[in-house]
Amino acid sequence: MKINLRAIYIIMCLCLTTISATAQKFYNLTSDDVRVDSVVPMFTHTEALPSTYRDSVYSFEIAYPEYAEMPRADVGNYCRITDVLPPATPTVETRITFDRKRPSLFVSFSPVVFREGKYCVLASFMLRRKAVANDDAQDITARISRINSPLKASDTNYSSVEPKDRYAKRSVLRSGKWAKIRVPSTGFYQLTDALVRKAGFSNPSKVKIYGYGGNLQNEVLTAADLINCDDLKEVPTAKVGDKRVFYGRGPVSWKSKSAIRTRNHYSDYGYYFLTEATKEPRYTTIDSIQSLNPDIPIYNSYQLHEVDAYSYLQGGRHFFDSRQVAVGDSMVVEFDNSLYPSDAQYLPTVAIAAAGYSTVRVIVNGKSIGTVDVKGNVSQYVSGFRIEKKFTTRCSRSASSDRERIVLKVESGNAMRLDFVQLEWSSPRGEQDLTTATLPVPEYVYNITNQNHHADPQADMVIIIPTSQKLLAQAERLKAFHEQHDSLRVNIVPADELFNEFSSGTPDASAYRHYLKMLYDRATDEADQPKYLLLFGGSVWDNRMNTTECSRLSADDYLLAYEDEDSFDKRVSCVDDGFYATLDDGEGSRLLVNDKMDVAVGRFPVTNEIDAKTMVDKAINYATNANGGSWQNTIFFMGDDGDANDHMSKANAVADQVISAHPGYNVKKVMWDAYQMEPTASGNTYPEVTKAIQQQQSQGALIMSYVGHGSEWQFSHENVLHISDFSTFKNTNLPMWLTIGCDFGPFDRLSDNIGMNAVLNQQGGAVAILTSARTVYSDRNAKLHSAYMRHVLSYEANGKPRTIGEALRLAKNEATTDQLALNSRQYVLFGDPAMSLNLPTVKIVVDSICGVALADKTQEIRLKAGSLVTVKGHVDNMPDFNGGVTMFVRDSRETITCRHNAEEKNDYSAFQYTDRTKTIFNGVNRIMNGEFNFTFAVPKDINYSDESGLITLWAINDEHTAIAQGYSDDFIVGGSEIAANDSIGPSIYCYLNSPSFQNGGDVNPTPYFVAEITDRDGINASGAGIGHDMQLIIDDRQDMTYSLNDNFMFDFGSYTTGSTYYYLPELDEGEHTLQFRAWDIQNNMSVARLRFNVVKGQKPSVSISCTDNPAQSNTSFIIAHDRTGSSIDVTVEVFDVGGRILWSQTDSGITAASPYVMSWNLTGSNGAPLQTGVYLYRVKLRSEGAVRTSKAKKLIIVGNK
DSSP states (O other): OOOOHHHHHHHHHHHHTTSOEEEEEEEEOOHHHHOOSSSOOOEEEEEEOOTTGGGEEEEEEEEEEEEEEOOHHHHHHHHHHOSSOOOSSOOOEEEEEEETTEEEEEEEEOOEEEETTEEEEEEEEEEEEEEEEOTTSOOHHHHHHHHHSOOOGGGSOGGGSOGGGSSOSSOGGGSSOEEEEEESSSEEEEOOHHHHHHTTOSOGGGEEEEOOOSOOOOSSOOHHHHHHTSSOOBOOEEEETTEEEEEEOOSEEOSSTTOOOEEOTTOSSEEEEEEEOSSOOOEEOHHHHHHHOTTHHHHTTEEEEEOOOBOSSSOSSOOBOSOOBOTTOEEEEEEEOTTSOTTOEEEEEEEEEESSOEEEEEEETTEEEEEEEEOOOOOSSBOOEEEEEEOOSOEEOOSSOSEEEEEEEEEEESOEEEEEEEEEESSOOOOOOTTTSOOOOOEEEEEEOOOOGGGOOOOSEEEEEOTTOTTHHHHHHHHHHHHHHSOOOEEEEEHHHHHHHHSTTSOOHHHHHHHHHHHHHHOSSGGGSOOEEEEESOOOSOTTOOSTTTTTSOGGGSOOOOBOSOOSBTTTOOBOGGGGGOOSTTOSSSBTTTBOOOSEEEEEOOSSHHHHHHHHHHHHHHHHTTTOOGGGGEEEEEEOOOGGGHHHHHHHHHHHHHHHHOTTSEEEEEEGGGSOOEEETTEEEOHHHHHHHHHHHHHOOSEEEEESOBOSSBBTTTTSSBHHHHHHOOOSSOOEEEEESSSSOOTTSSSOOHHHHHHHOTTSSOSEEEEESSOOOHHHHHHHHHHHHHHHTOBOTTSOBOBHHHHHHHHHTTOOSHHHHHHHHTEEEESOTTOBOOOOOEEEEEEEETTEETTOTTSOOEEEETOEEEEEEEETTOTTOOEEEEEEEEOOOEEEEOOOOSTTGGGSOOOEEEEOOOEEEEEEEEEBTTEEEEEEEOOSOOOOOOEEOEEEEEEEETTSOOEEEEEEOOOEEEEEOOOOOOOOOOEEEEEESSTTOOTTOEEOSSOEEEEEEEOSSOBOOOOOSSSOSOEEEETTOGGGEEEOGGGOEEOTTOSSEEEEEEEOOOOOSEEEEEEEEEEBTTOOEEEEEEEEEEOTTOOOOEEEEESOSSBSSOEEEEEEESOTTSEEEEEEEEEOTTSOEEEEEEEEEEOSSSOEEEEEOSBOTTSOBOOSEEEEEEEEEEETTEEEEOOOEEEEEOSOO
């Protein structure tokens, strides 16, 4: 007898689950947990379930509850939110969710109750989980049989098919000749010889039809739909007289009798395929076709008039007639009734929209049956209202005409637009005599090439590109990079090929998702599952390109946009890339709340190869980190003013969260209200805030995070940053931006926006941006912001930094309520989801300060003004670490009280926050064999607080393969050792563009300023903001005055010499002046002045040399120039002694510093290696319209193979 051990194990598990299982935990809720502000508080809890969770029914219950009376302010807030009394005990909701196939049990409830005539909150309780055997589970014999016997869809129900077996192993499109055809509506169609021959087939009798047409696919993932809509099945045809007939499905469907139409909002047609085969087509009878399509009577019971050509919001799924019907005017809609019995009746449904209140009377065949009334007022968020009314009065078929005449008359209010009119007849229309009837013929679309994505290998990353494949070359660049750099398995799939195999050739967003679902279901374990989806293309709100705004566009150049139903309210309407990432069975109806994202999603919002190349270049350059530097240790937080300090408070909270969890980062805070507000003719401004942000953007940062009001074109009401800033930023050190506010990145609109401009800026901007596509809410933003920062600065189990896409997936999956879920869905990642931020993976340890070992806790370490300080340390577990290290020493925390600039200042007090505003030292040195030391002088401008300062250290090795970080706050700042004042300020040497600059000389309109500073006692770089800043003033103008403290860096190993810089804004032609001042640590000042003349078209200075000459396998060209910080085009040419160009390369962008380096592998433009010989090389440099070509130099190549 054969013993099935697996079956015995399952029987034991099932028996064990018959015993009730419980788990319990006590909770004490704080005042913050139960506070009512703009939303009702919710308690949520999630815990993992075993893989055998289906064998039990789980629930939670509250035991031992204790209640407290709700504060009066919270009662008022609650009553403003809702007028419904809360229950006497919390209503507990329990549900099971999935995250990458892992089941979890989720519970939520509001702690607000109404007991004994009072509003109360649940203060403490025990949460008890119960699990009892599932009586609805199949009997054990059936379950064991299913495990031991693989079943197919043909011999069992859909749910018994193993997920991996739901899909064809190979697509029918893999071989043979195929042509695509389409039908505009559902009904019988004729396959004619003319159509067949137009499609390129010679034998009509051998031509087969495949597909299932254009009905919108079910957005909830079910086994039945996945199996039935997988790949292509042959469509049966019938011979009727001399016709060959098939039943085709268009883009409109009715799910049942008495239903409202469902429209495929991605397509106006249903698509099928023709192919010629050796075997006979699948012939059948008309009766059989009808039996195979039992919903034919349903289709025949409806008539529909609908023209989609206008959108109120430019978003959502509802479109309307292009004609706007004014008050007093009417619109007439007629239907052919000739195929319906004379005694037939119907129920009309009318759907209309208006930009506010409107009353529309409906007149059927001359008789009024009532009105459709639109109610509501438009606002800055709401652009209109839609009402759909199904009349209950049965209308009789017209006795005098073969047309049903529906008149829609606008009686009052606003003009209206028609969505649709639907007639639901009491009996189906009579069947046509297909023998004699003139049947419509499908439209030939085009022939397709063979494809076979059902045989695609498993992938870690899927890149979907638009149908036109204009972006394929750049997608392939990114694919090759990830495969080589990250060992990822990457599949690139064009959108139309996904439609062909997963939605019958009909555009449908579900096709993208079903492809991912196939890979997900086929995965052998979690490591085999797809992890990243990159939507490599732009999208528009009108997927069908029917509106005037979009009619000039080609759908083949865009990816589909998944839009929600709401088409009027920017706060509710949603365009959501996360839809494609919900891949567990049953998901698709309650996104994020219950349906968690299983794949990290990012988007490149590009429609042309230039923009695509820009984004790929940024992703690759960032990942290789050739530009790595201490700028990557800065995280910059910005908070908008107003709204009772709400935005500053939330920005500060996340900043403090980062400081607490990751003290090694240099966290900077810029809170609007801490700066002077200046009124202008166009409104209030914060010019100092603008300067601070622009300066940090120029320097670079790991993350730039803004919290506050916004729009597609500006930051905050004060217009602190404008869309043009993000288009013109010139920075090589690319941060990731977070814009936690409204409408920064509506990528489905046709107009520019800040989010897209930031990543598409070829000269700078951002490497990626997390931004909002619609209006969002501050309190809900705060949860996503906090979660994202927590995840994006974290590491995976293997020690690698978490990717920016995975961080967003995890952050969004923390949304536990409908409000949080909708708000999180409004956020989109423009960038490569498989890219990680360049986080440190190695630890720096500070061993001693001022000769005192940090391990010795008995001695106080104090940094006194005027004292010399030495810091020593090492790189943990990397004794062979060699590279540059930057140390940033900051003074103690200060409490900053804001200026209370807001107009509603009487309603709340000035905002306060803490920050380290004073820099004691910022310098660079070398780590040699894992060890380093710094010496610096403490300036006079310190806080004298006797509180702890902070040292942060950041290093990168010479190979740029390891980043290290460390910190110490084991010292205090205070006291003085200031010696006698020498009264002499520092020595300053200034120049523009090049050290060879002569005072009064000519420069380009955007010169690069450098100041080299020396002082024997030490230089004051504290930025104390009390008149001792390093300050640059152009033309004695206040609006062109810049603090350069943050740009200052001490020279290697020095505290007495250093330099600072600034990229000057574009200046007018003509003469200008500048002055620069700096201070030593004893606060002695020096001033340097320059005169200069701005000349447009000023030719750059340029020279070229190479590293290897003679060269054997490669060399690098070194290009020196005087255009640091400017946009340049660099072209290096190599030619033979006869003057024939053999190789050239052009690079464009912004240079952070001169010289510029370009590498070459000694291969000609034709791909062949250059032979041994003498060659010439030169460089052309173009900047601001002027070109300079260097003299040619000799290059000797020896033994190149």
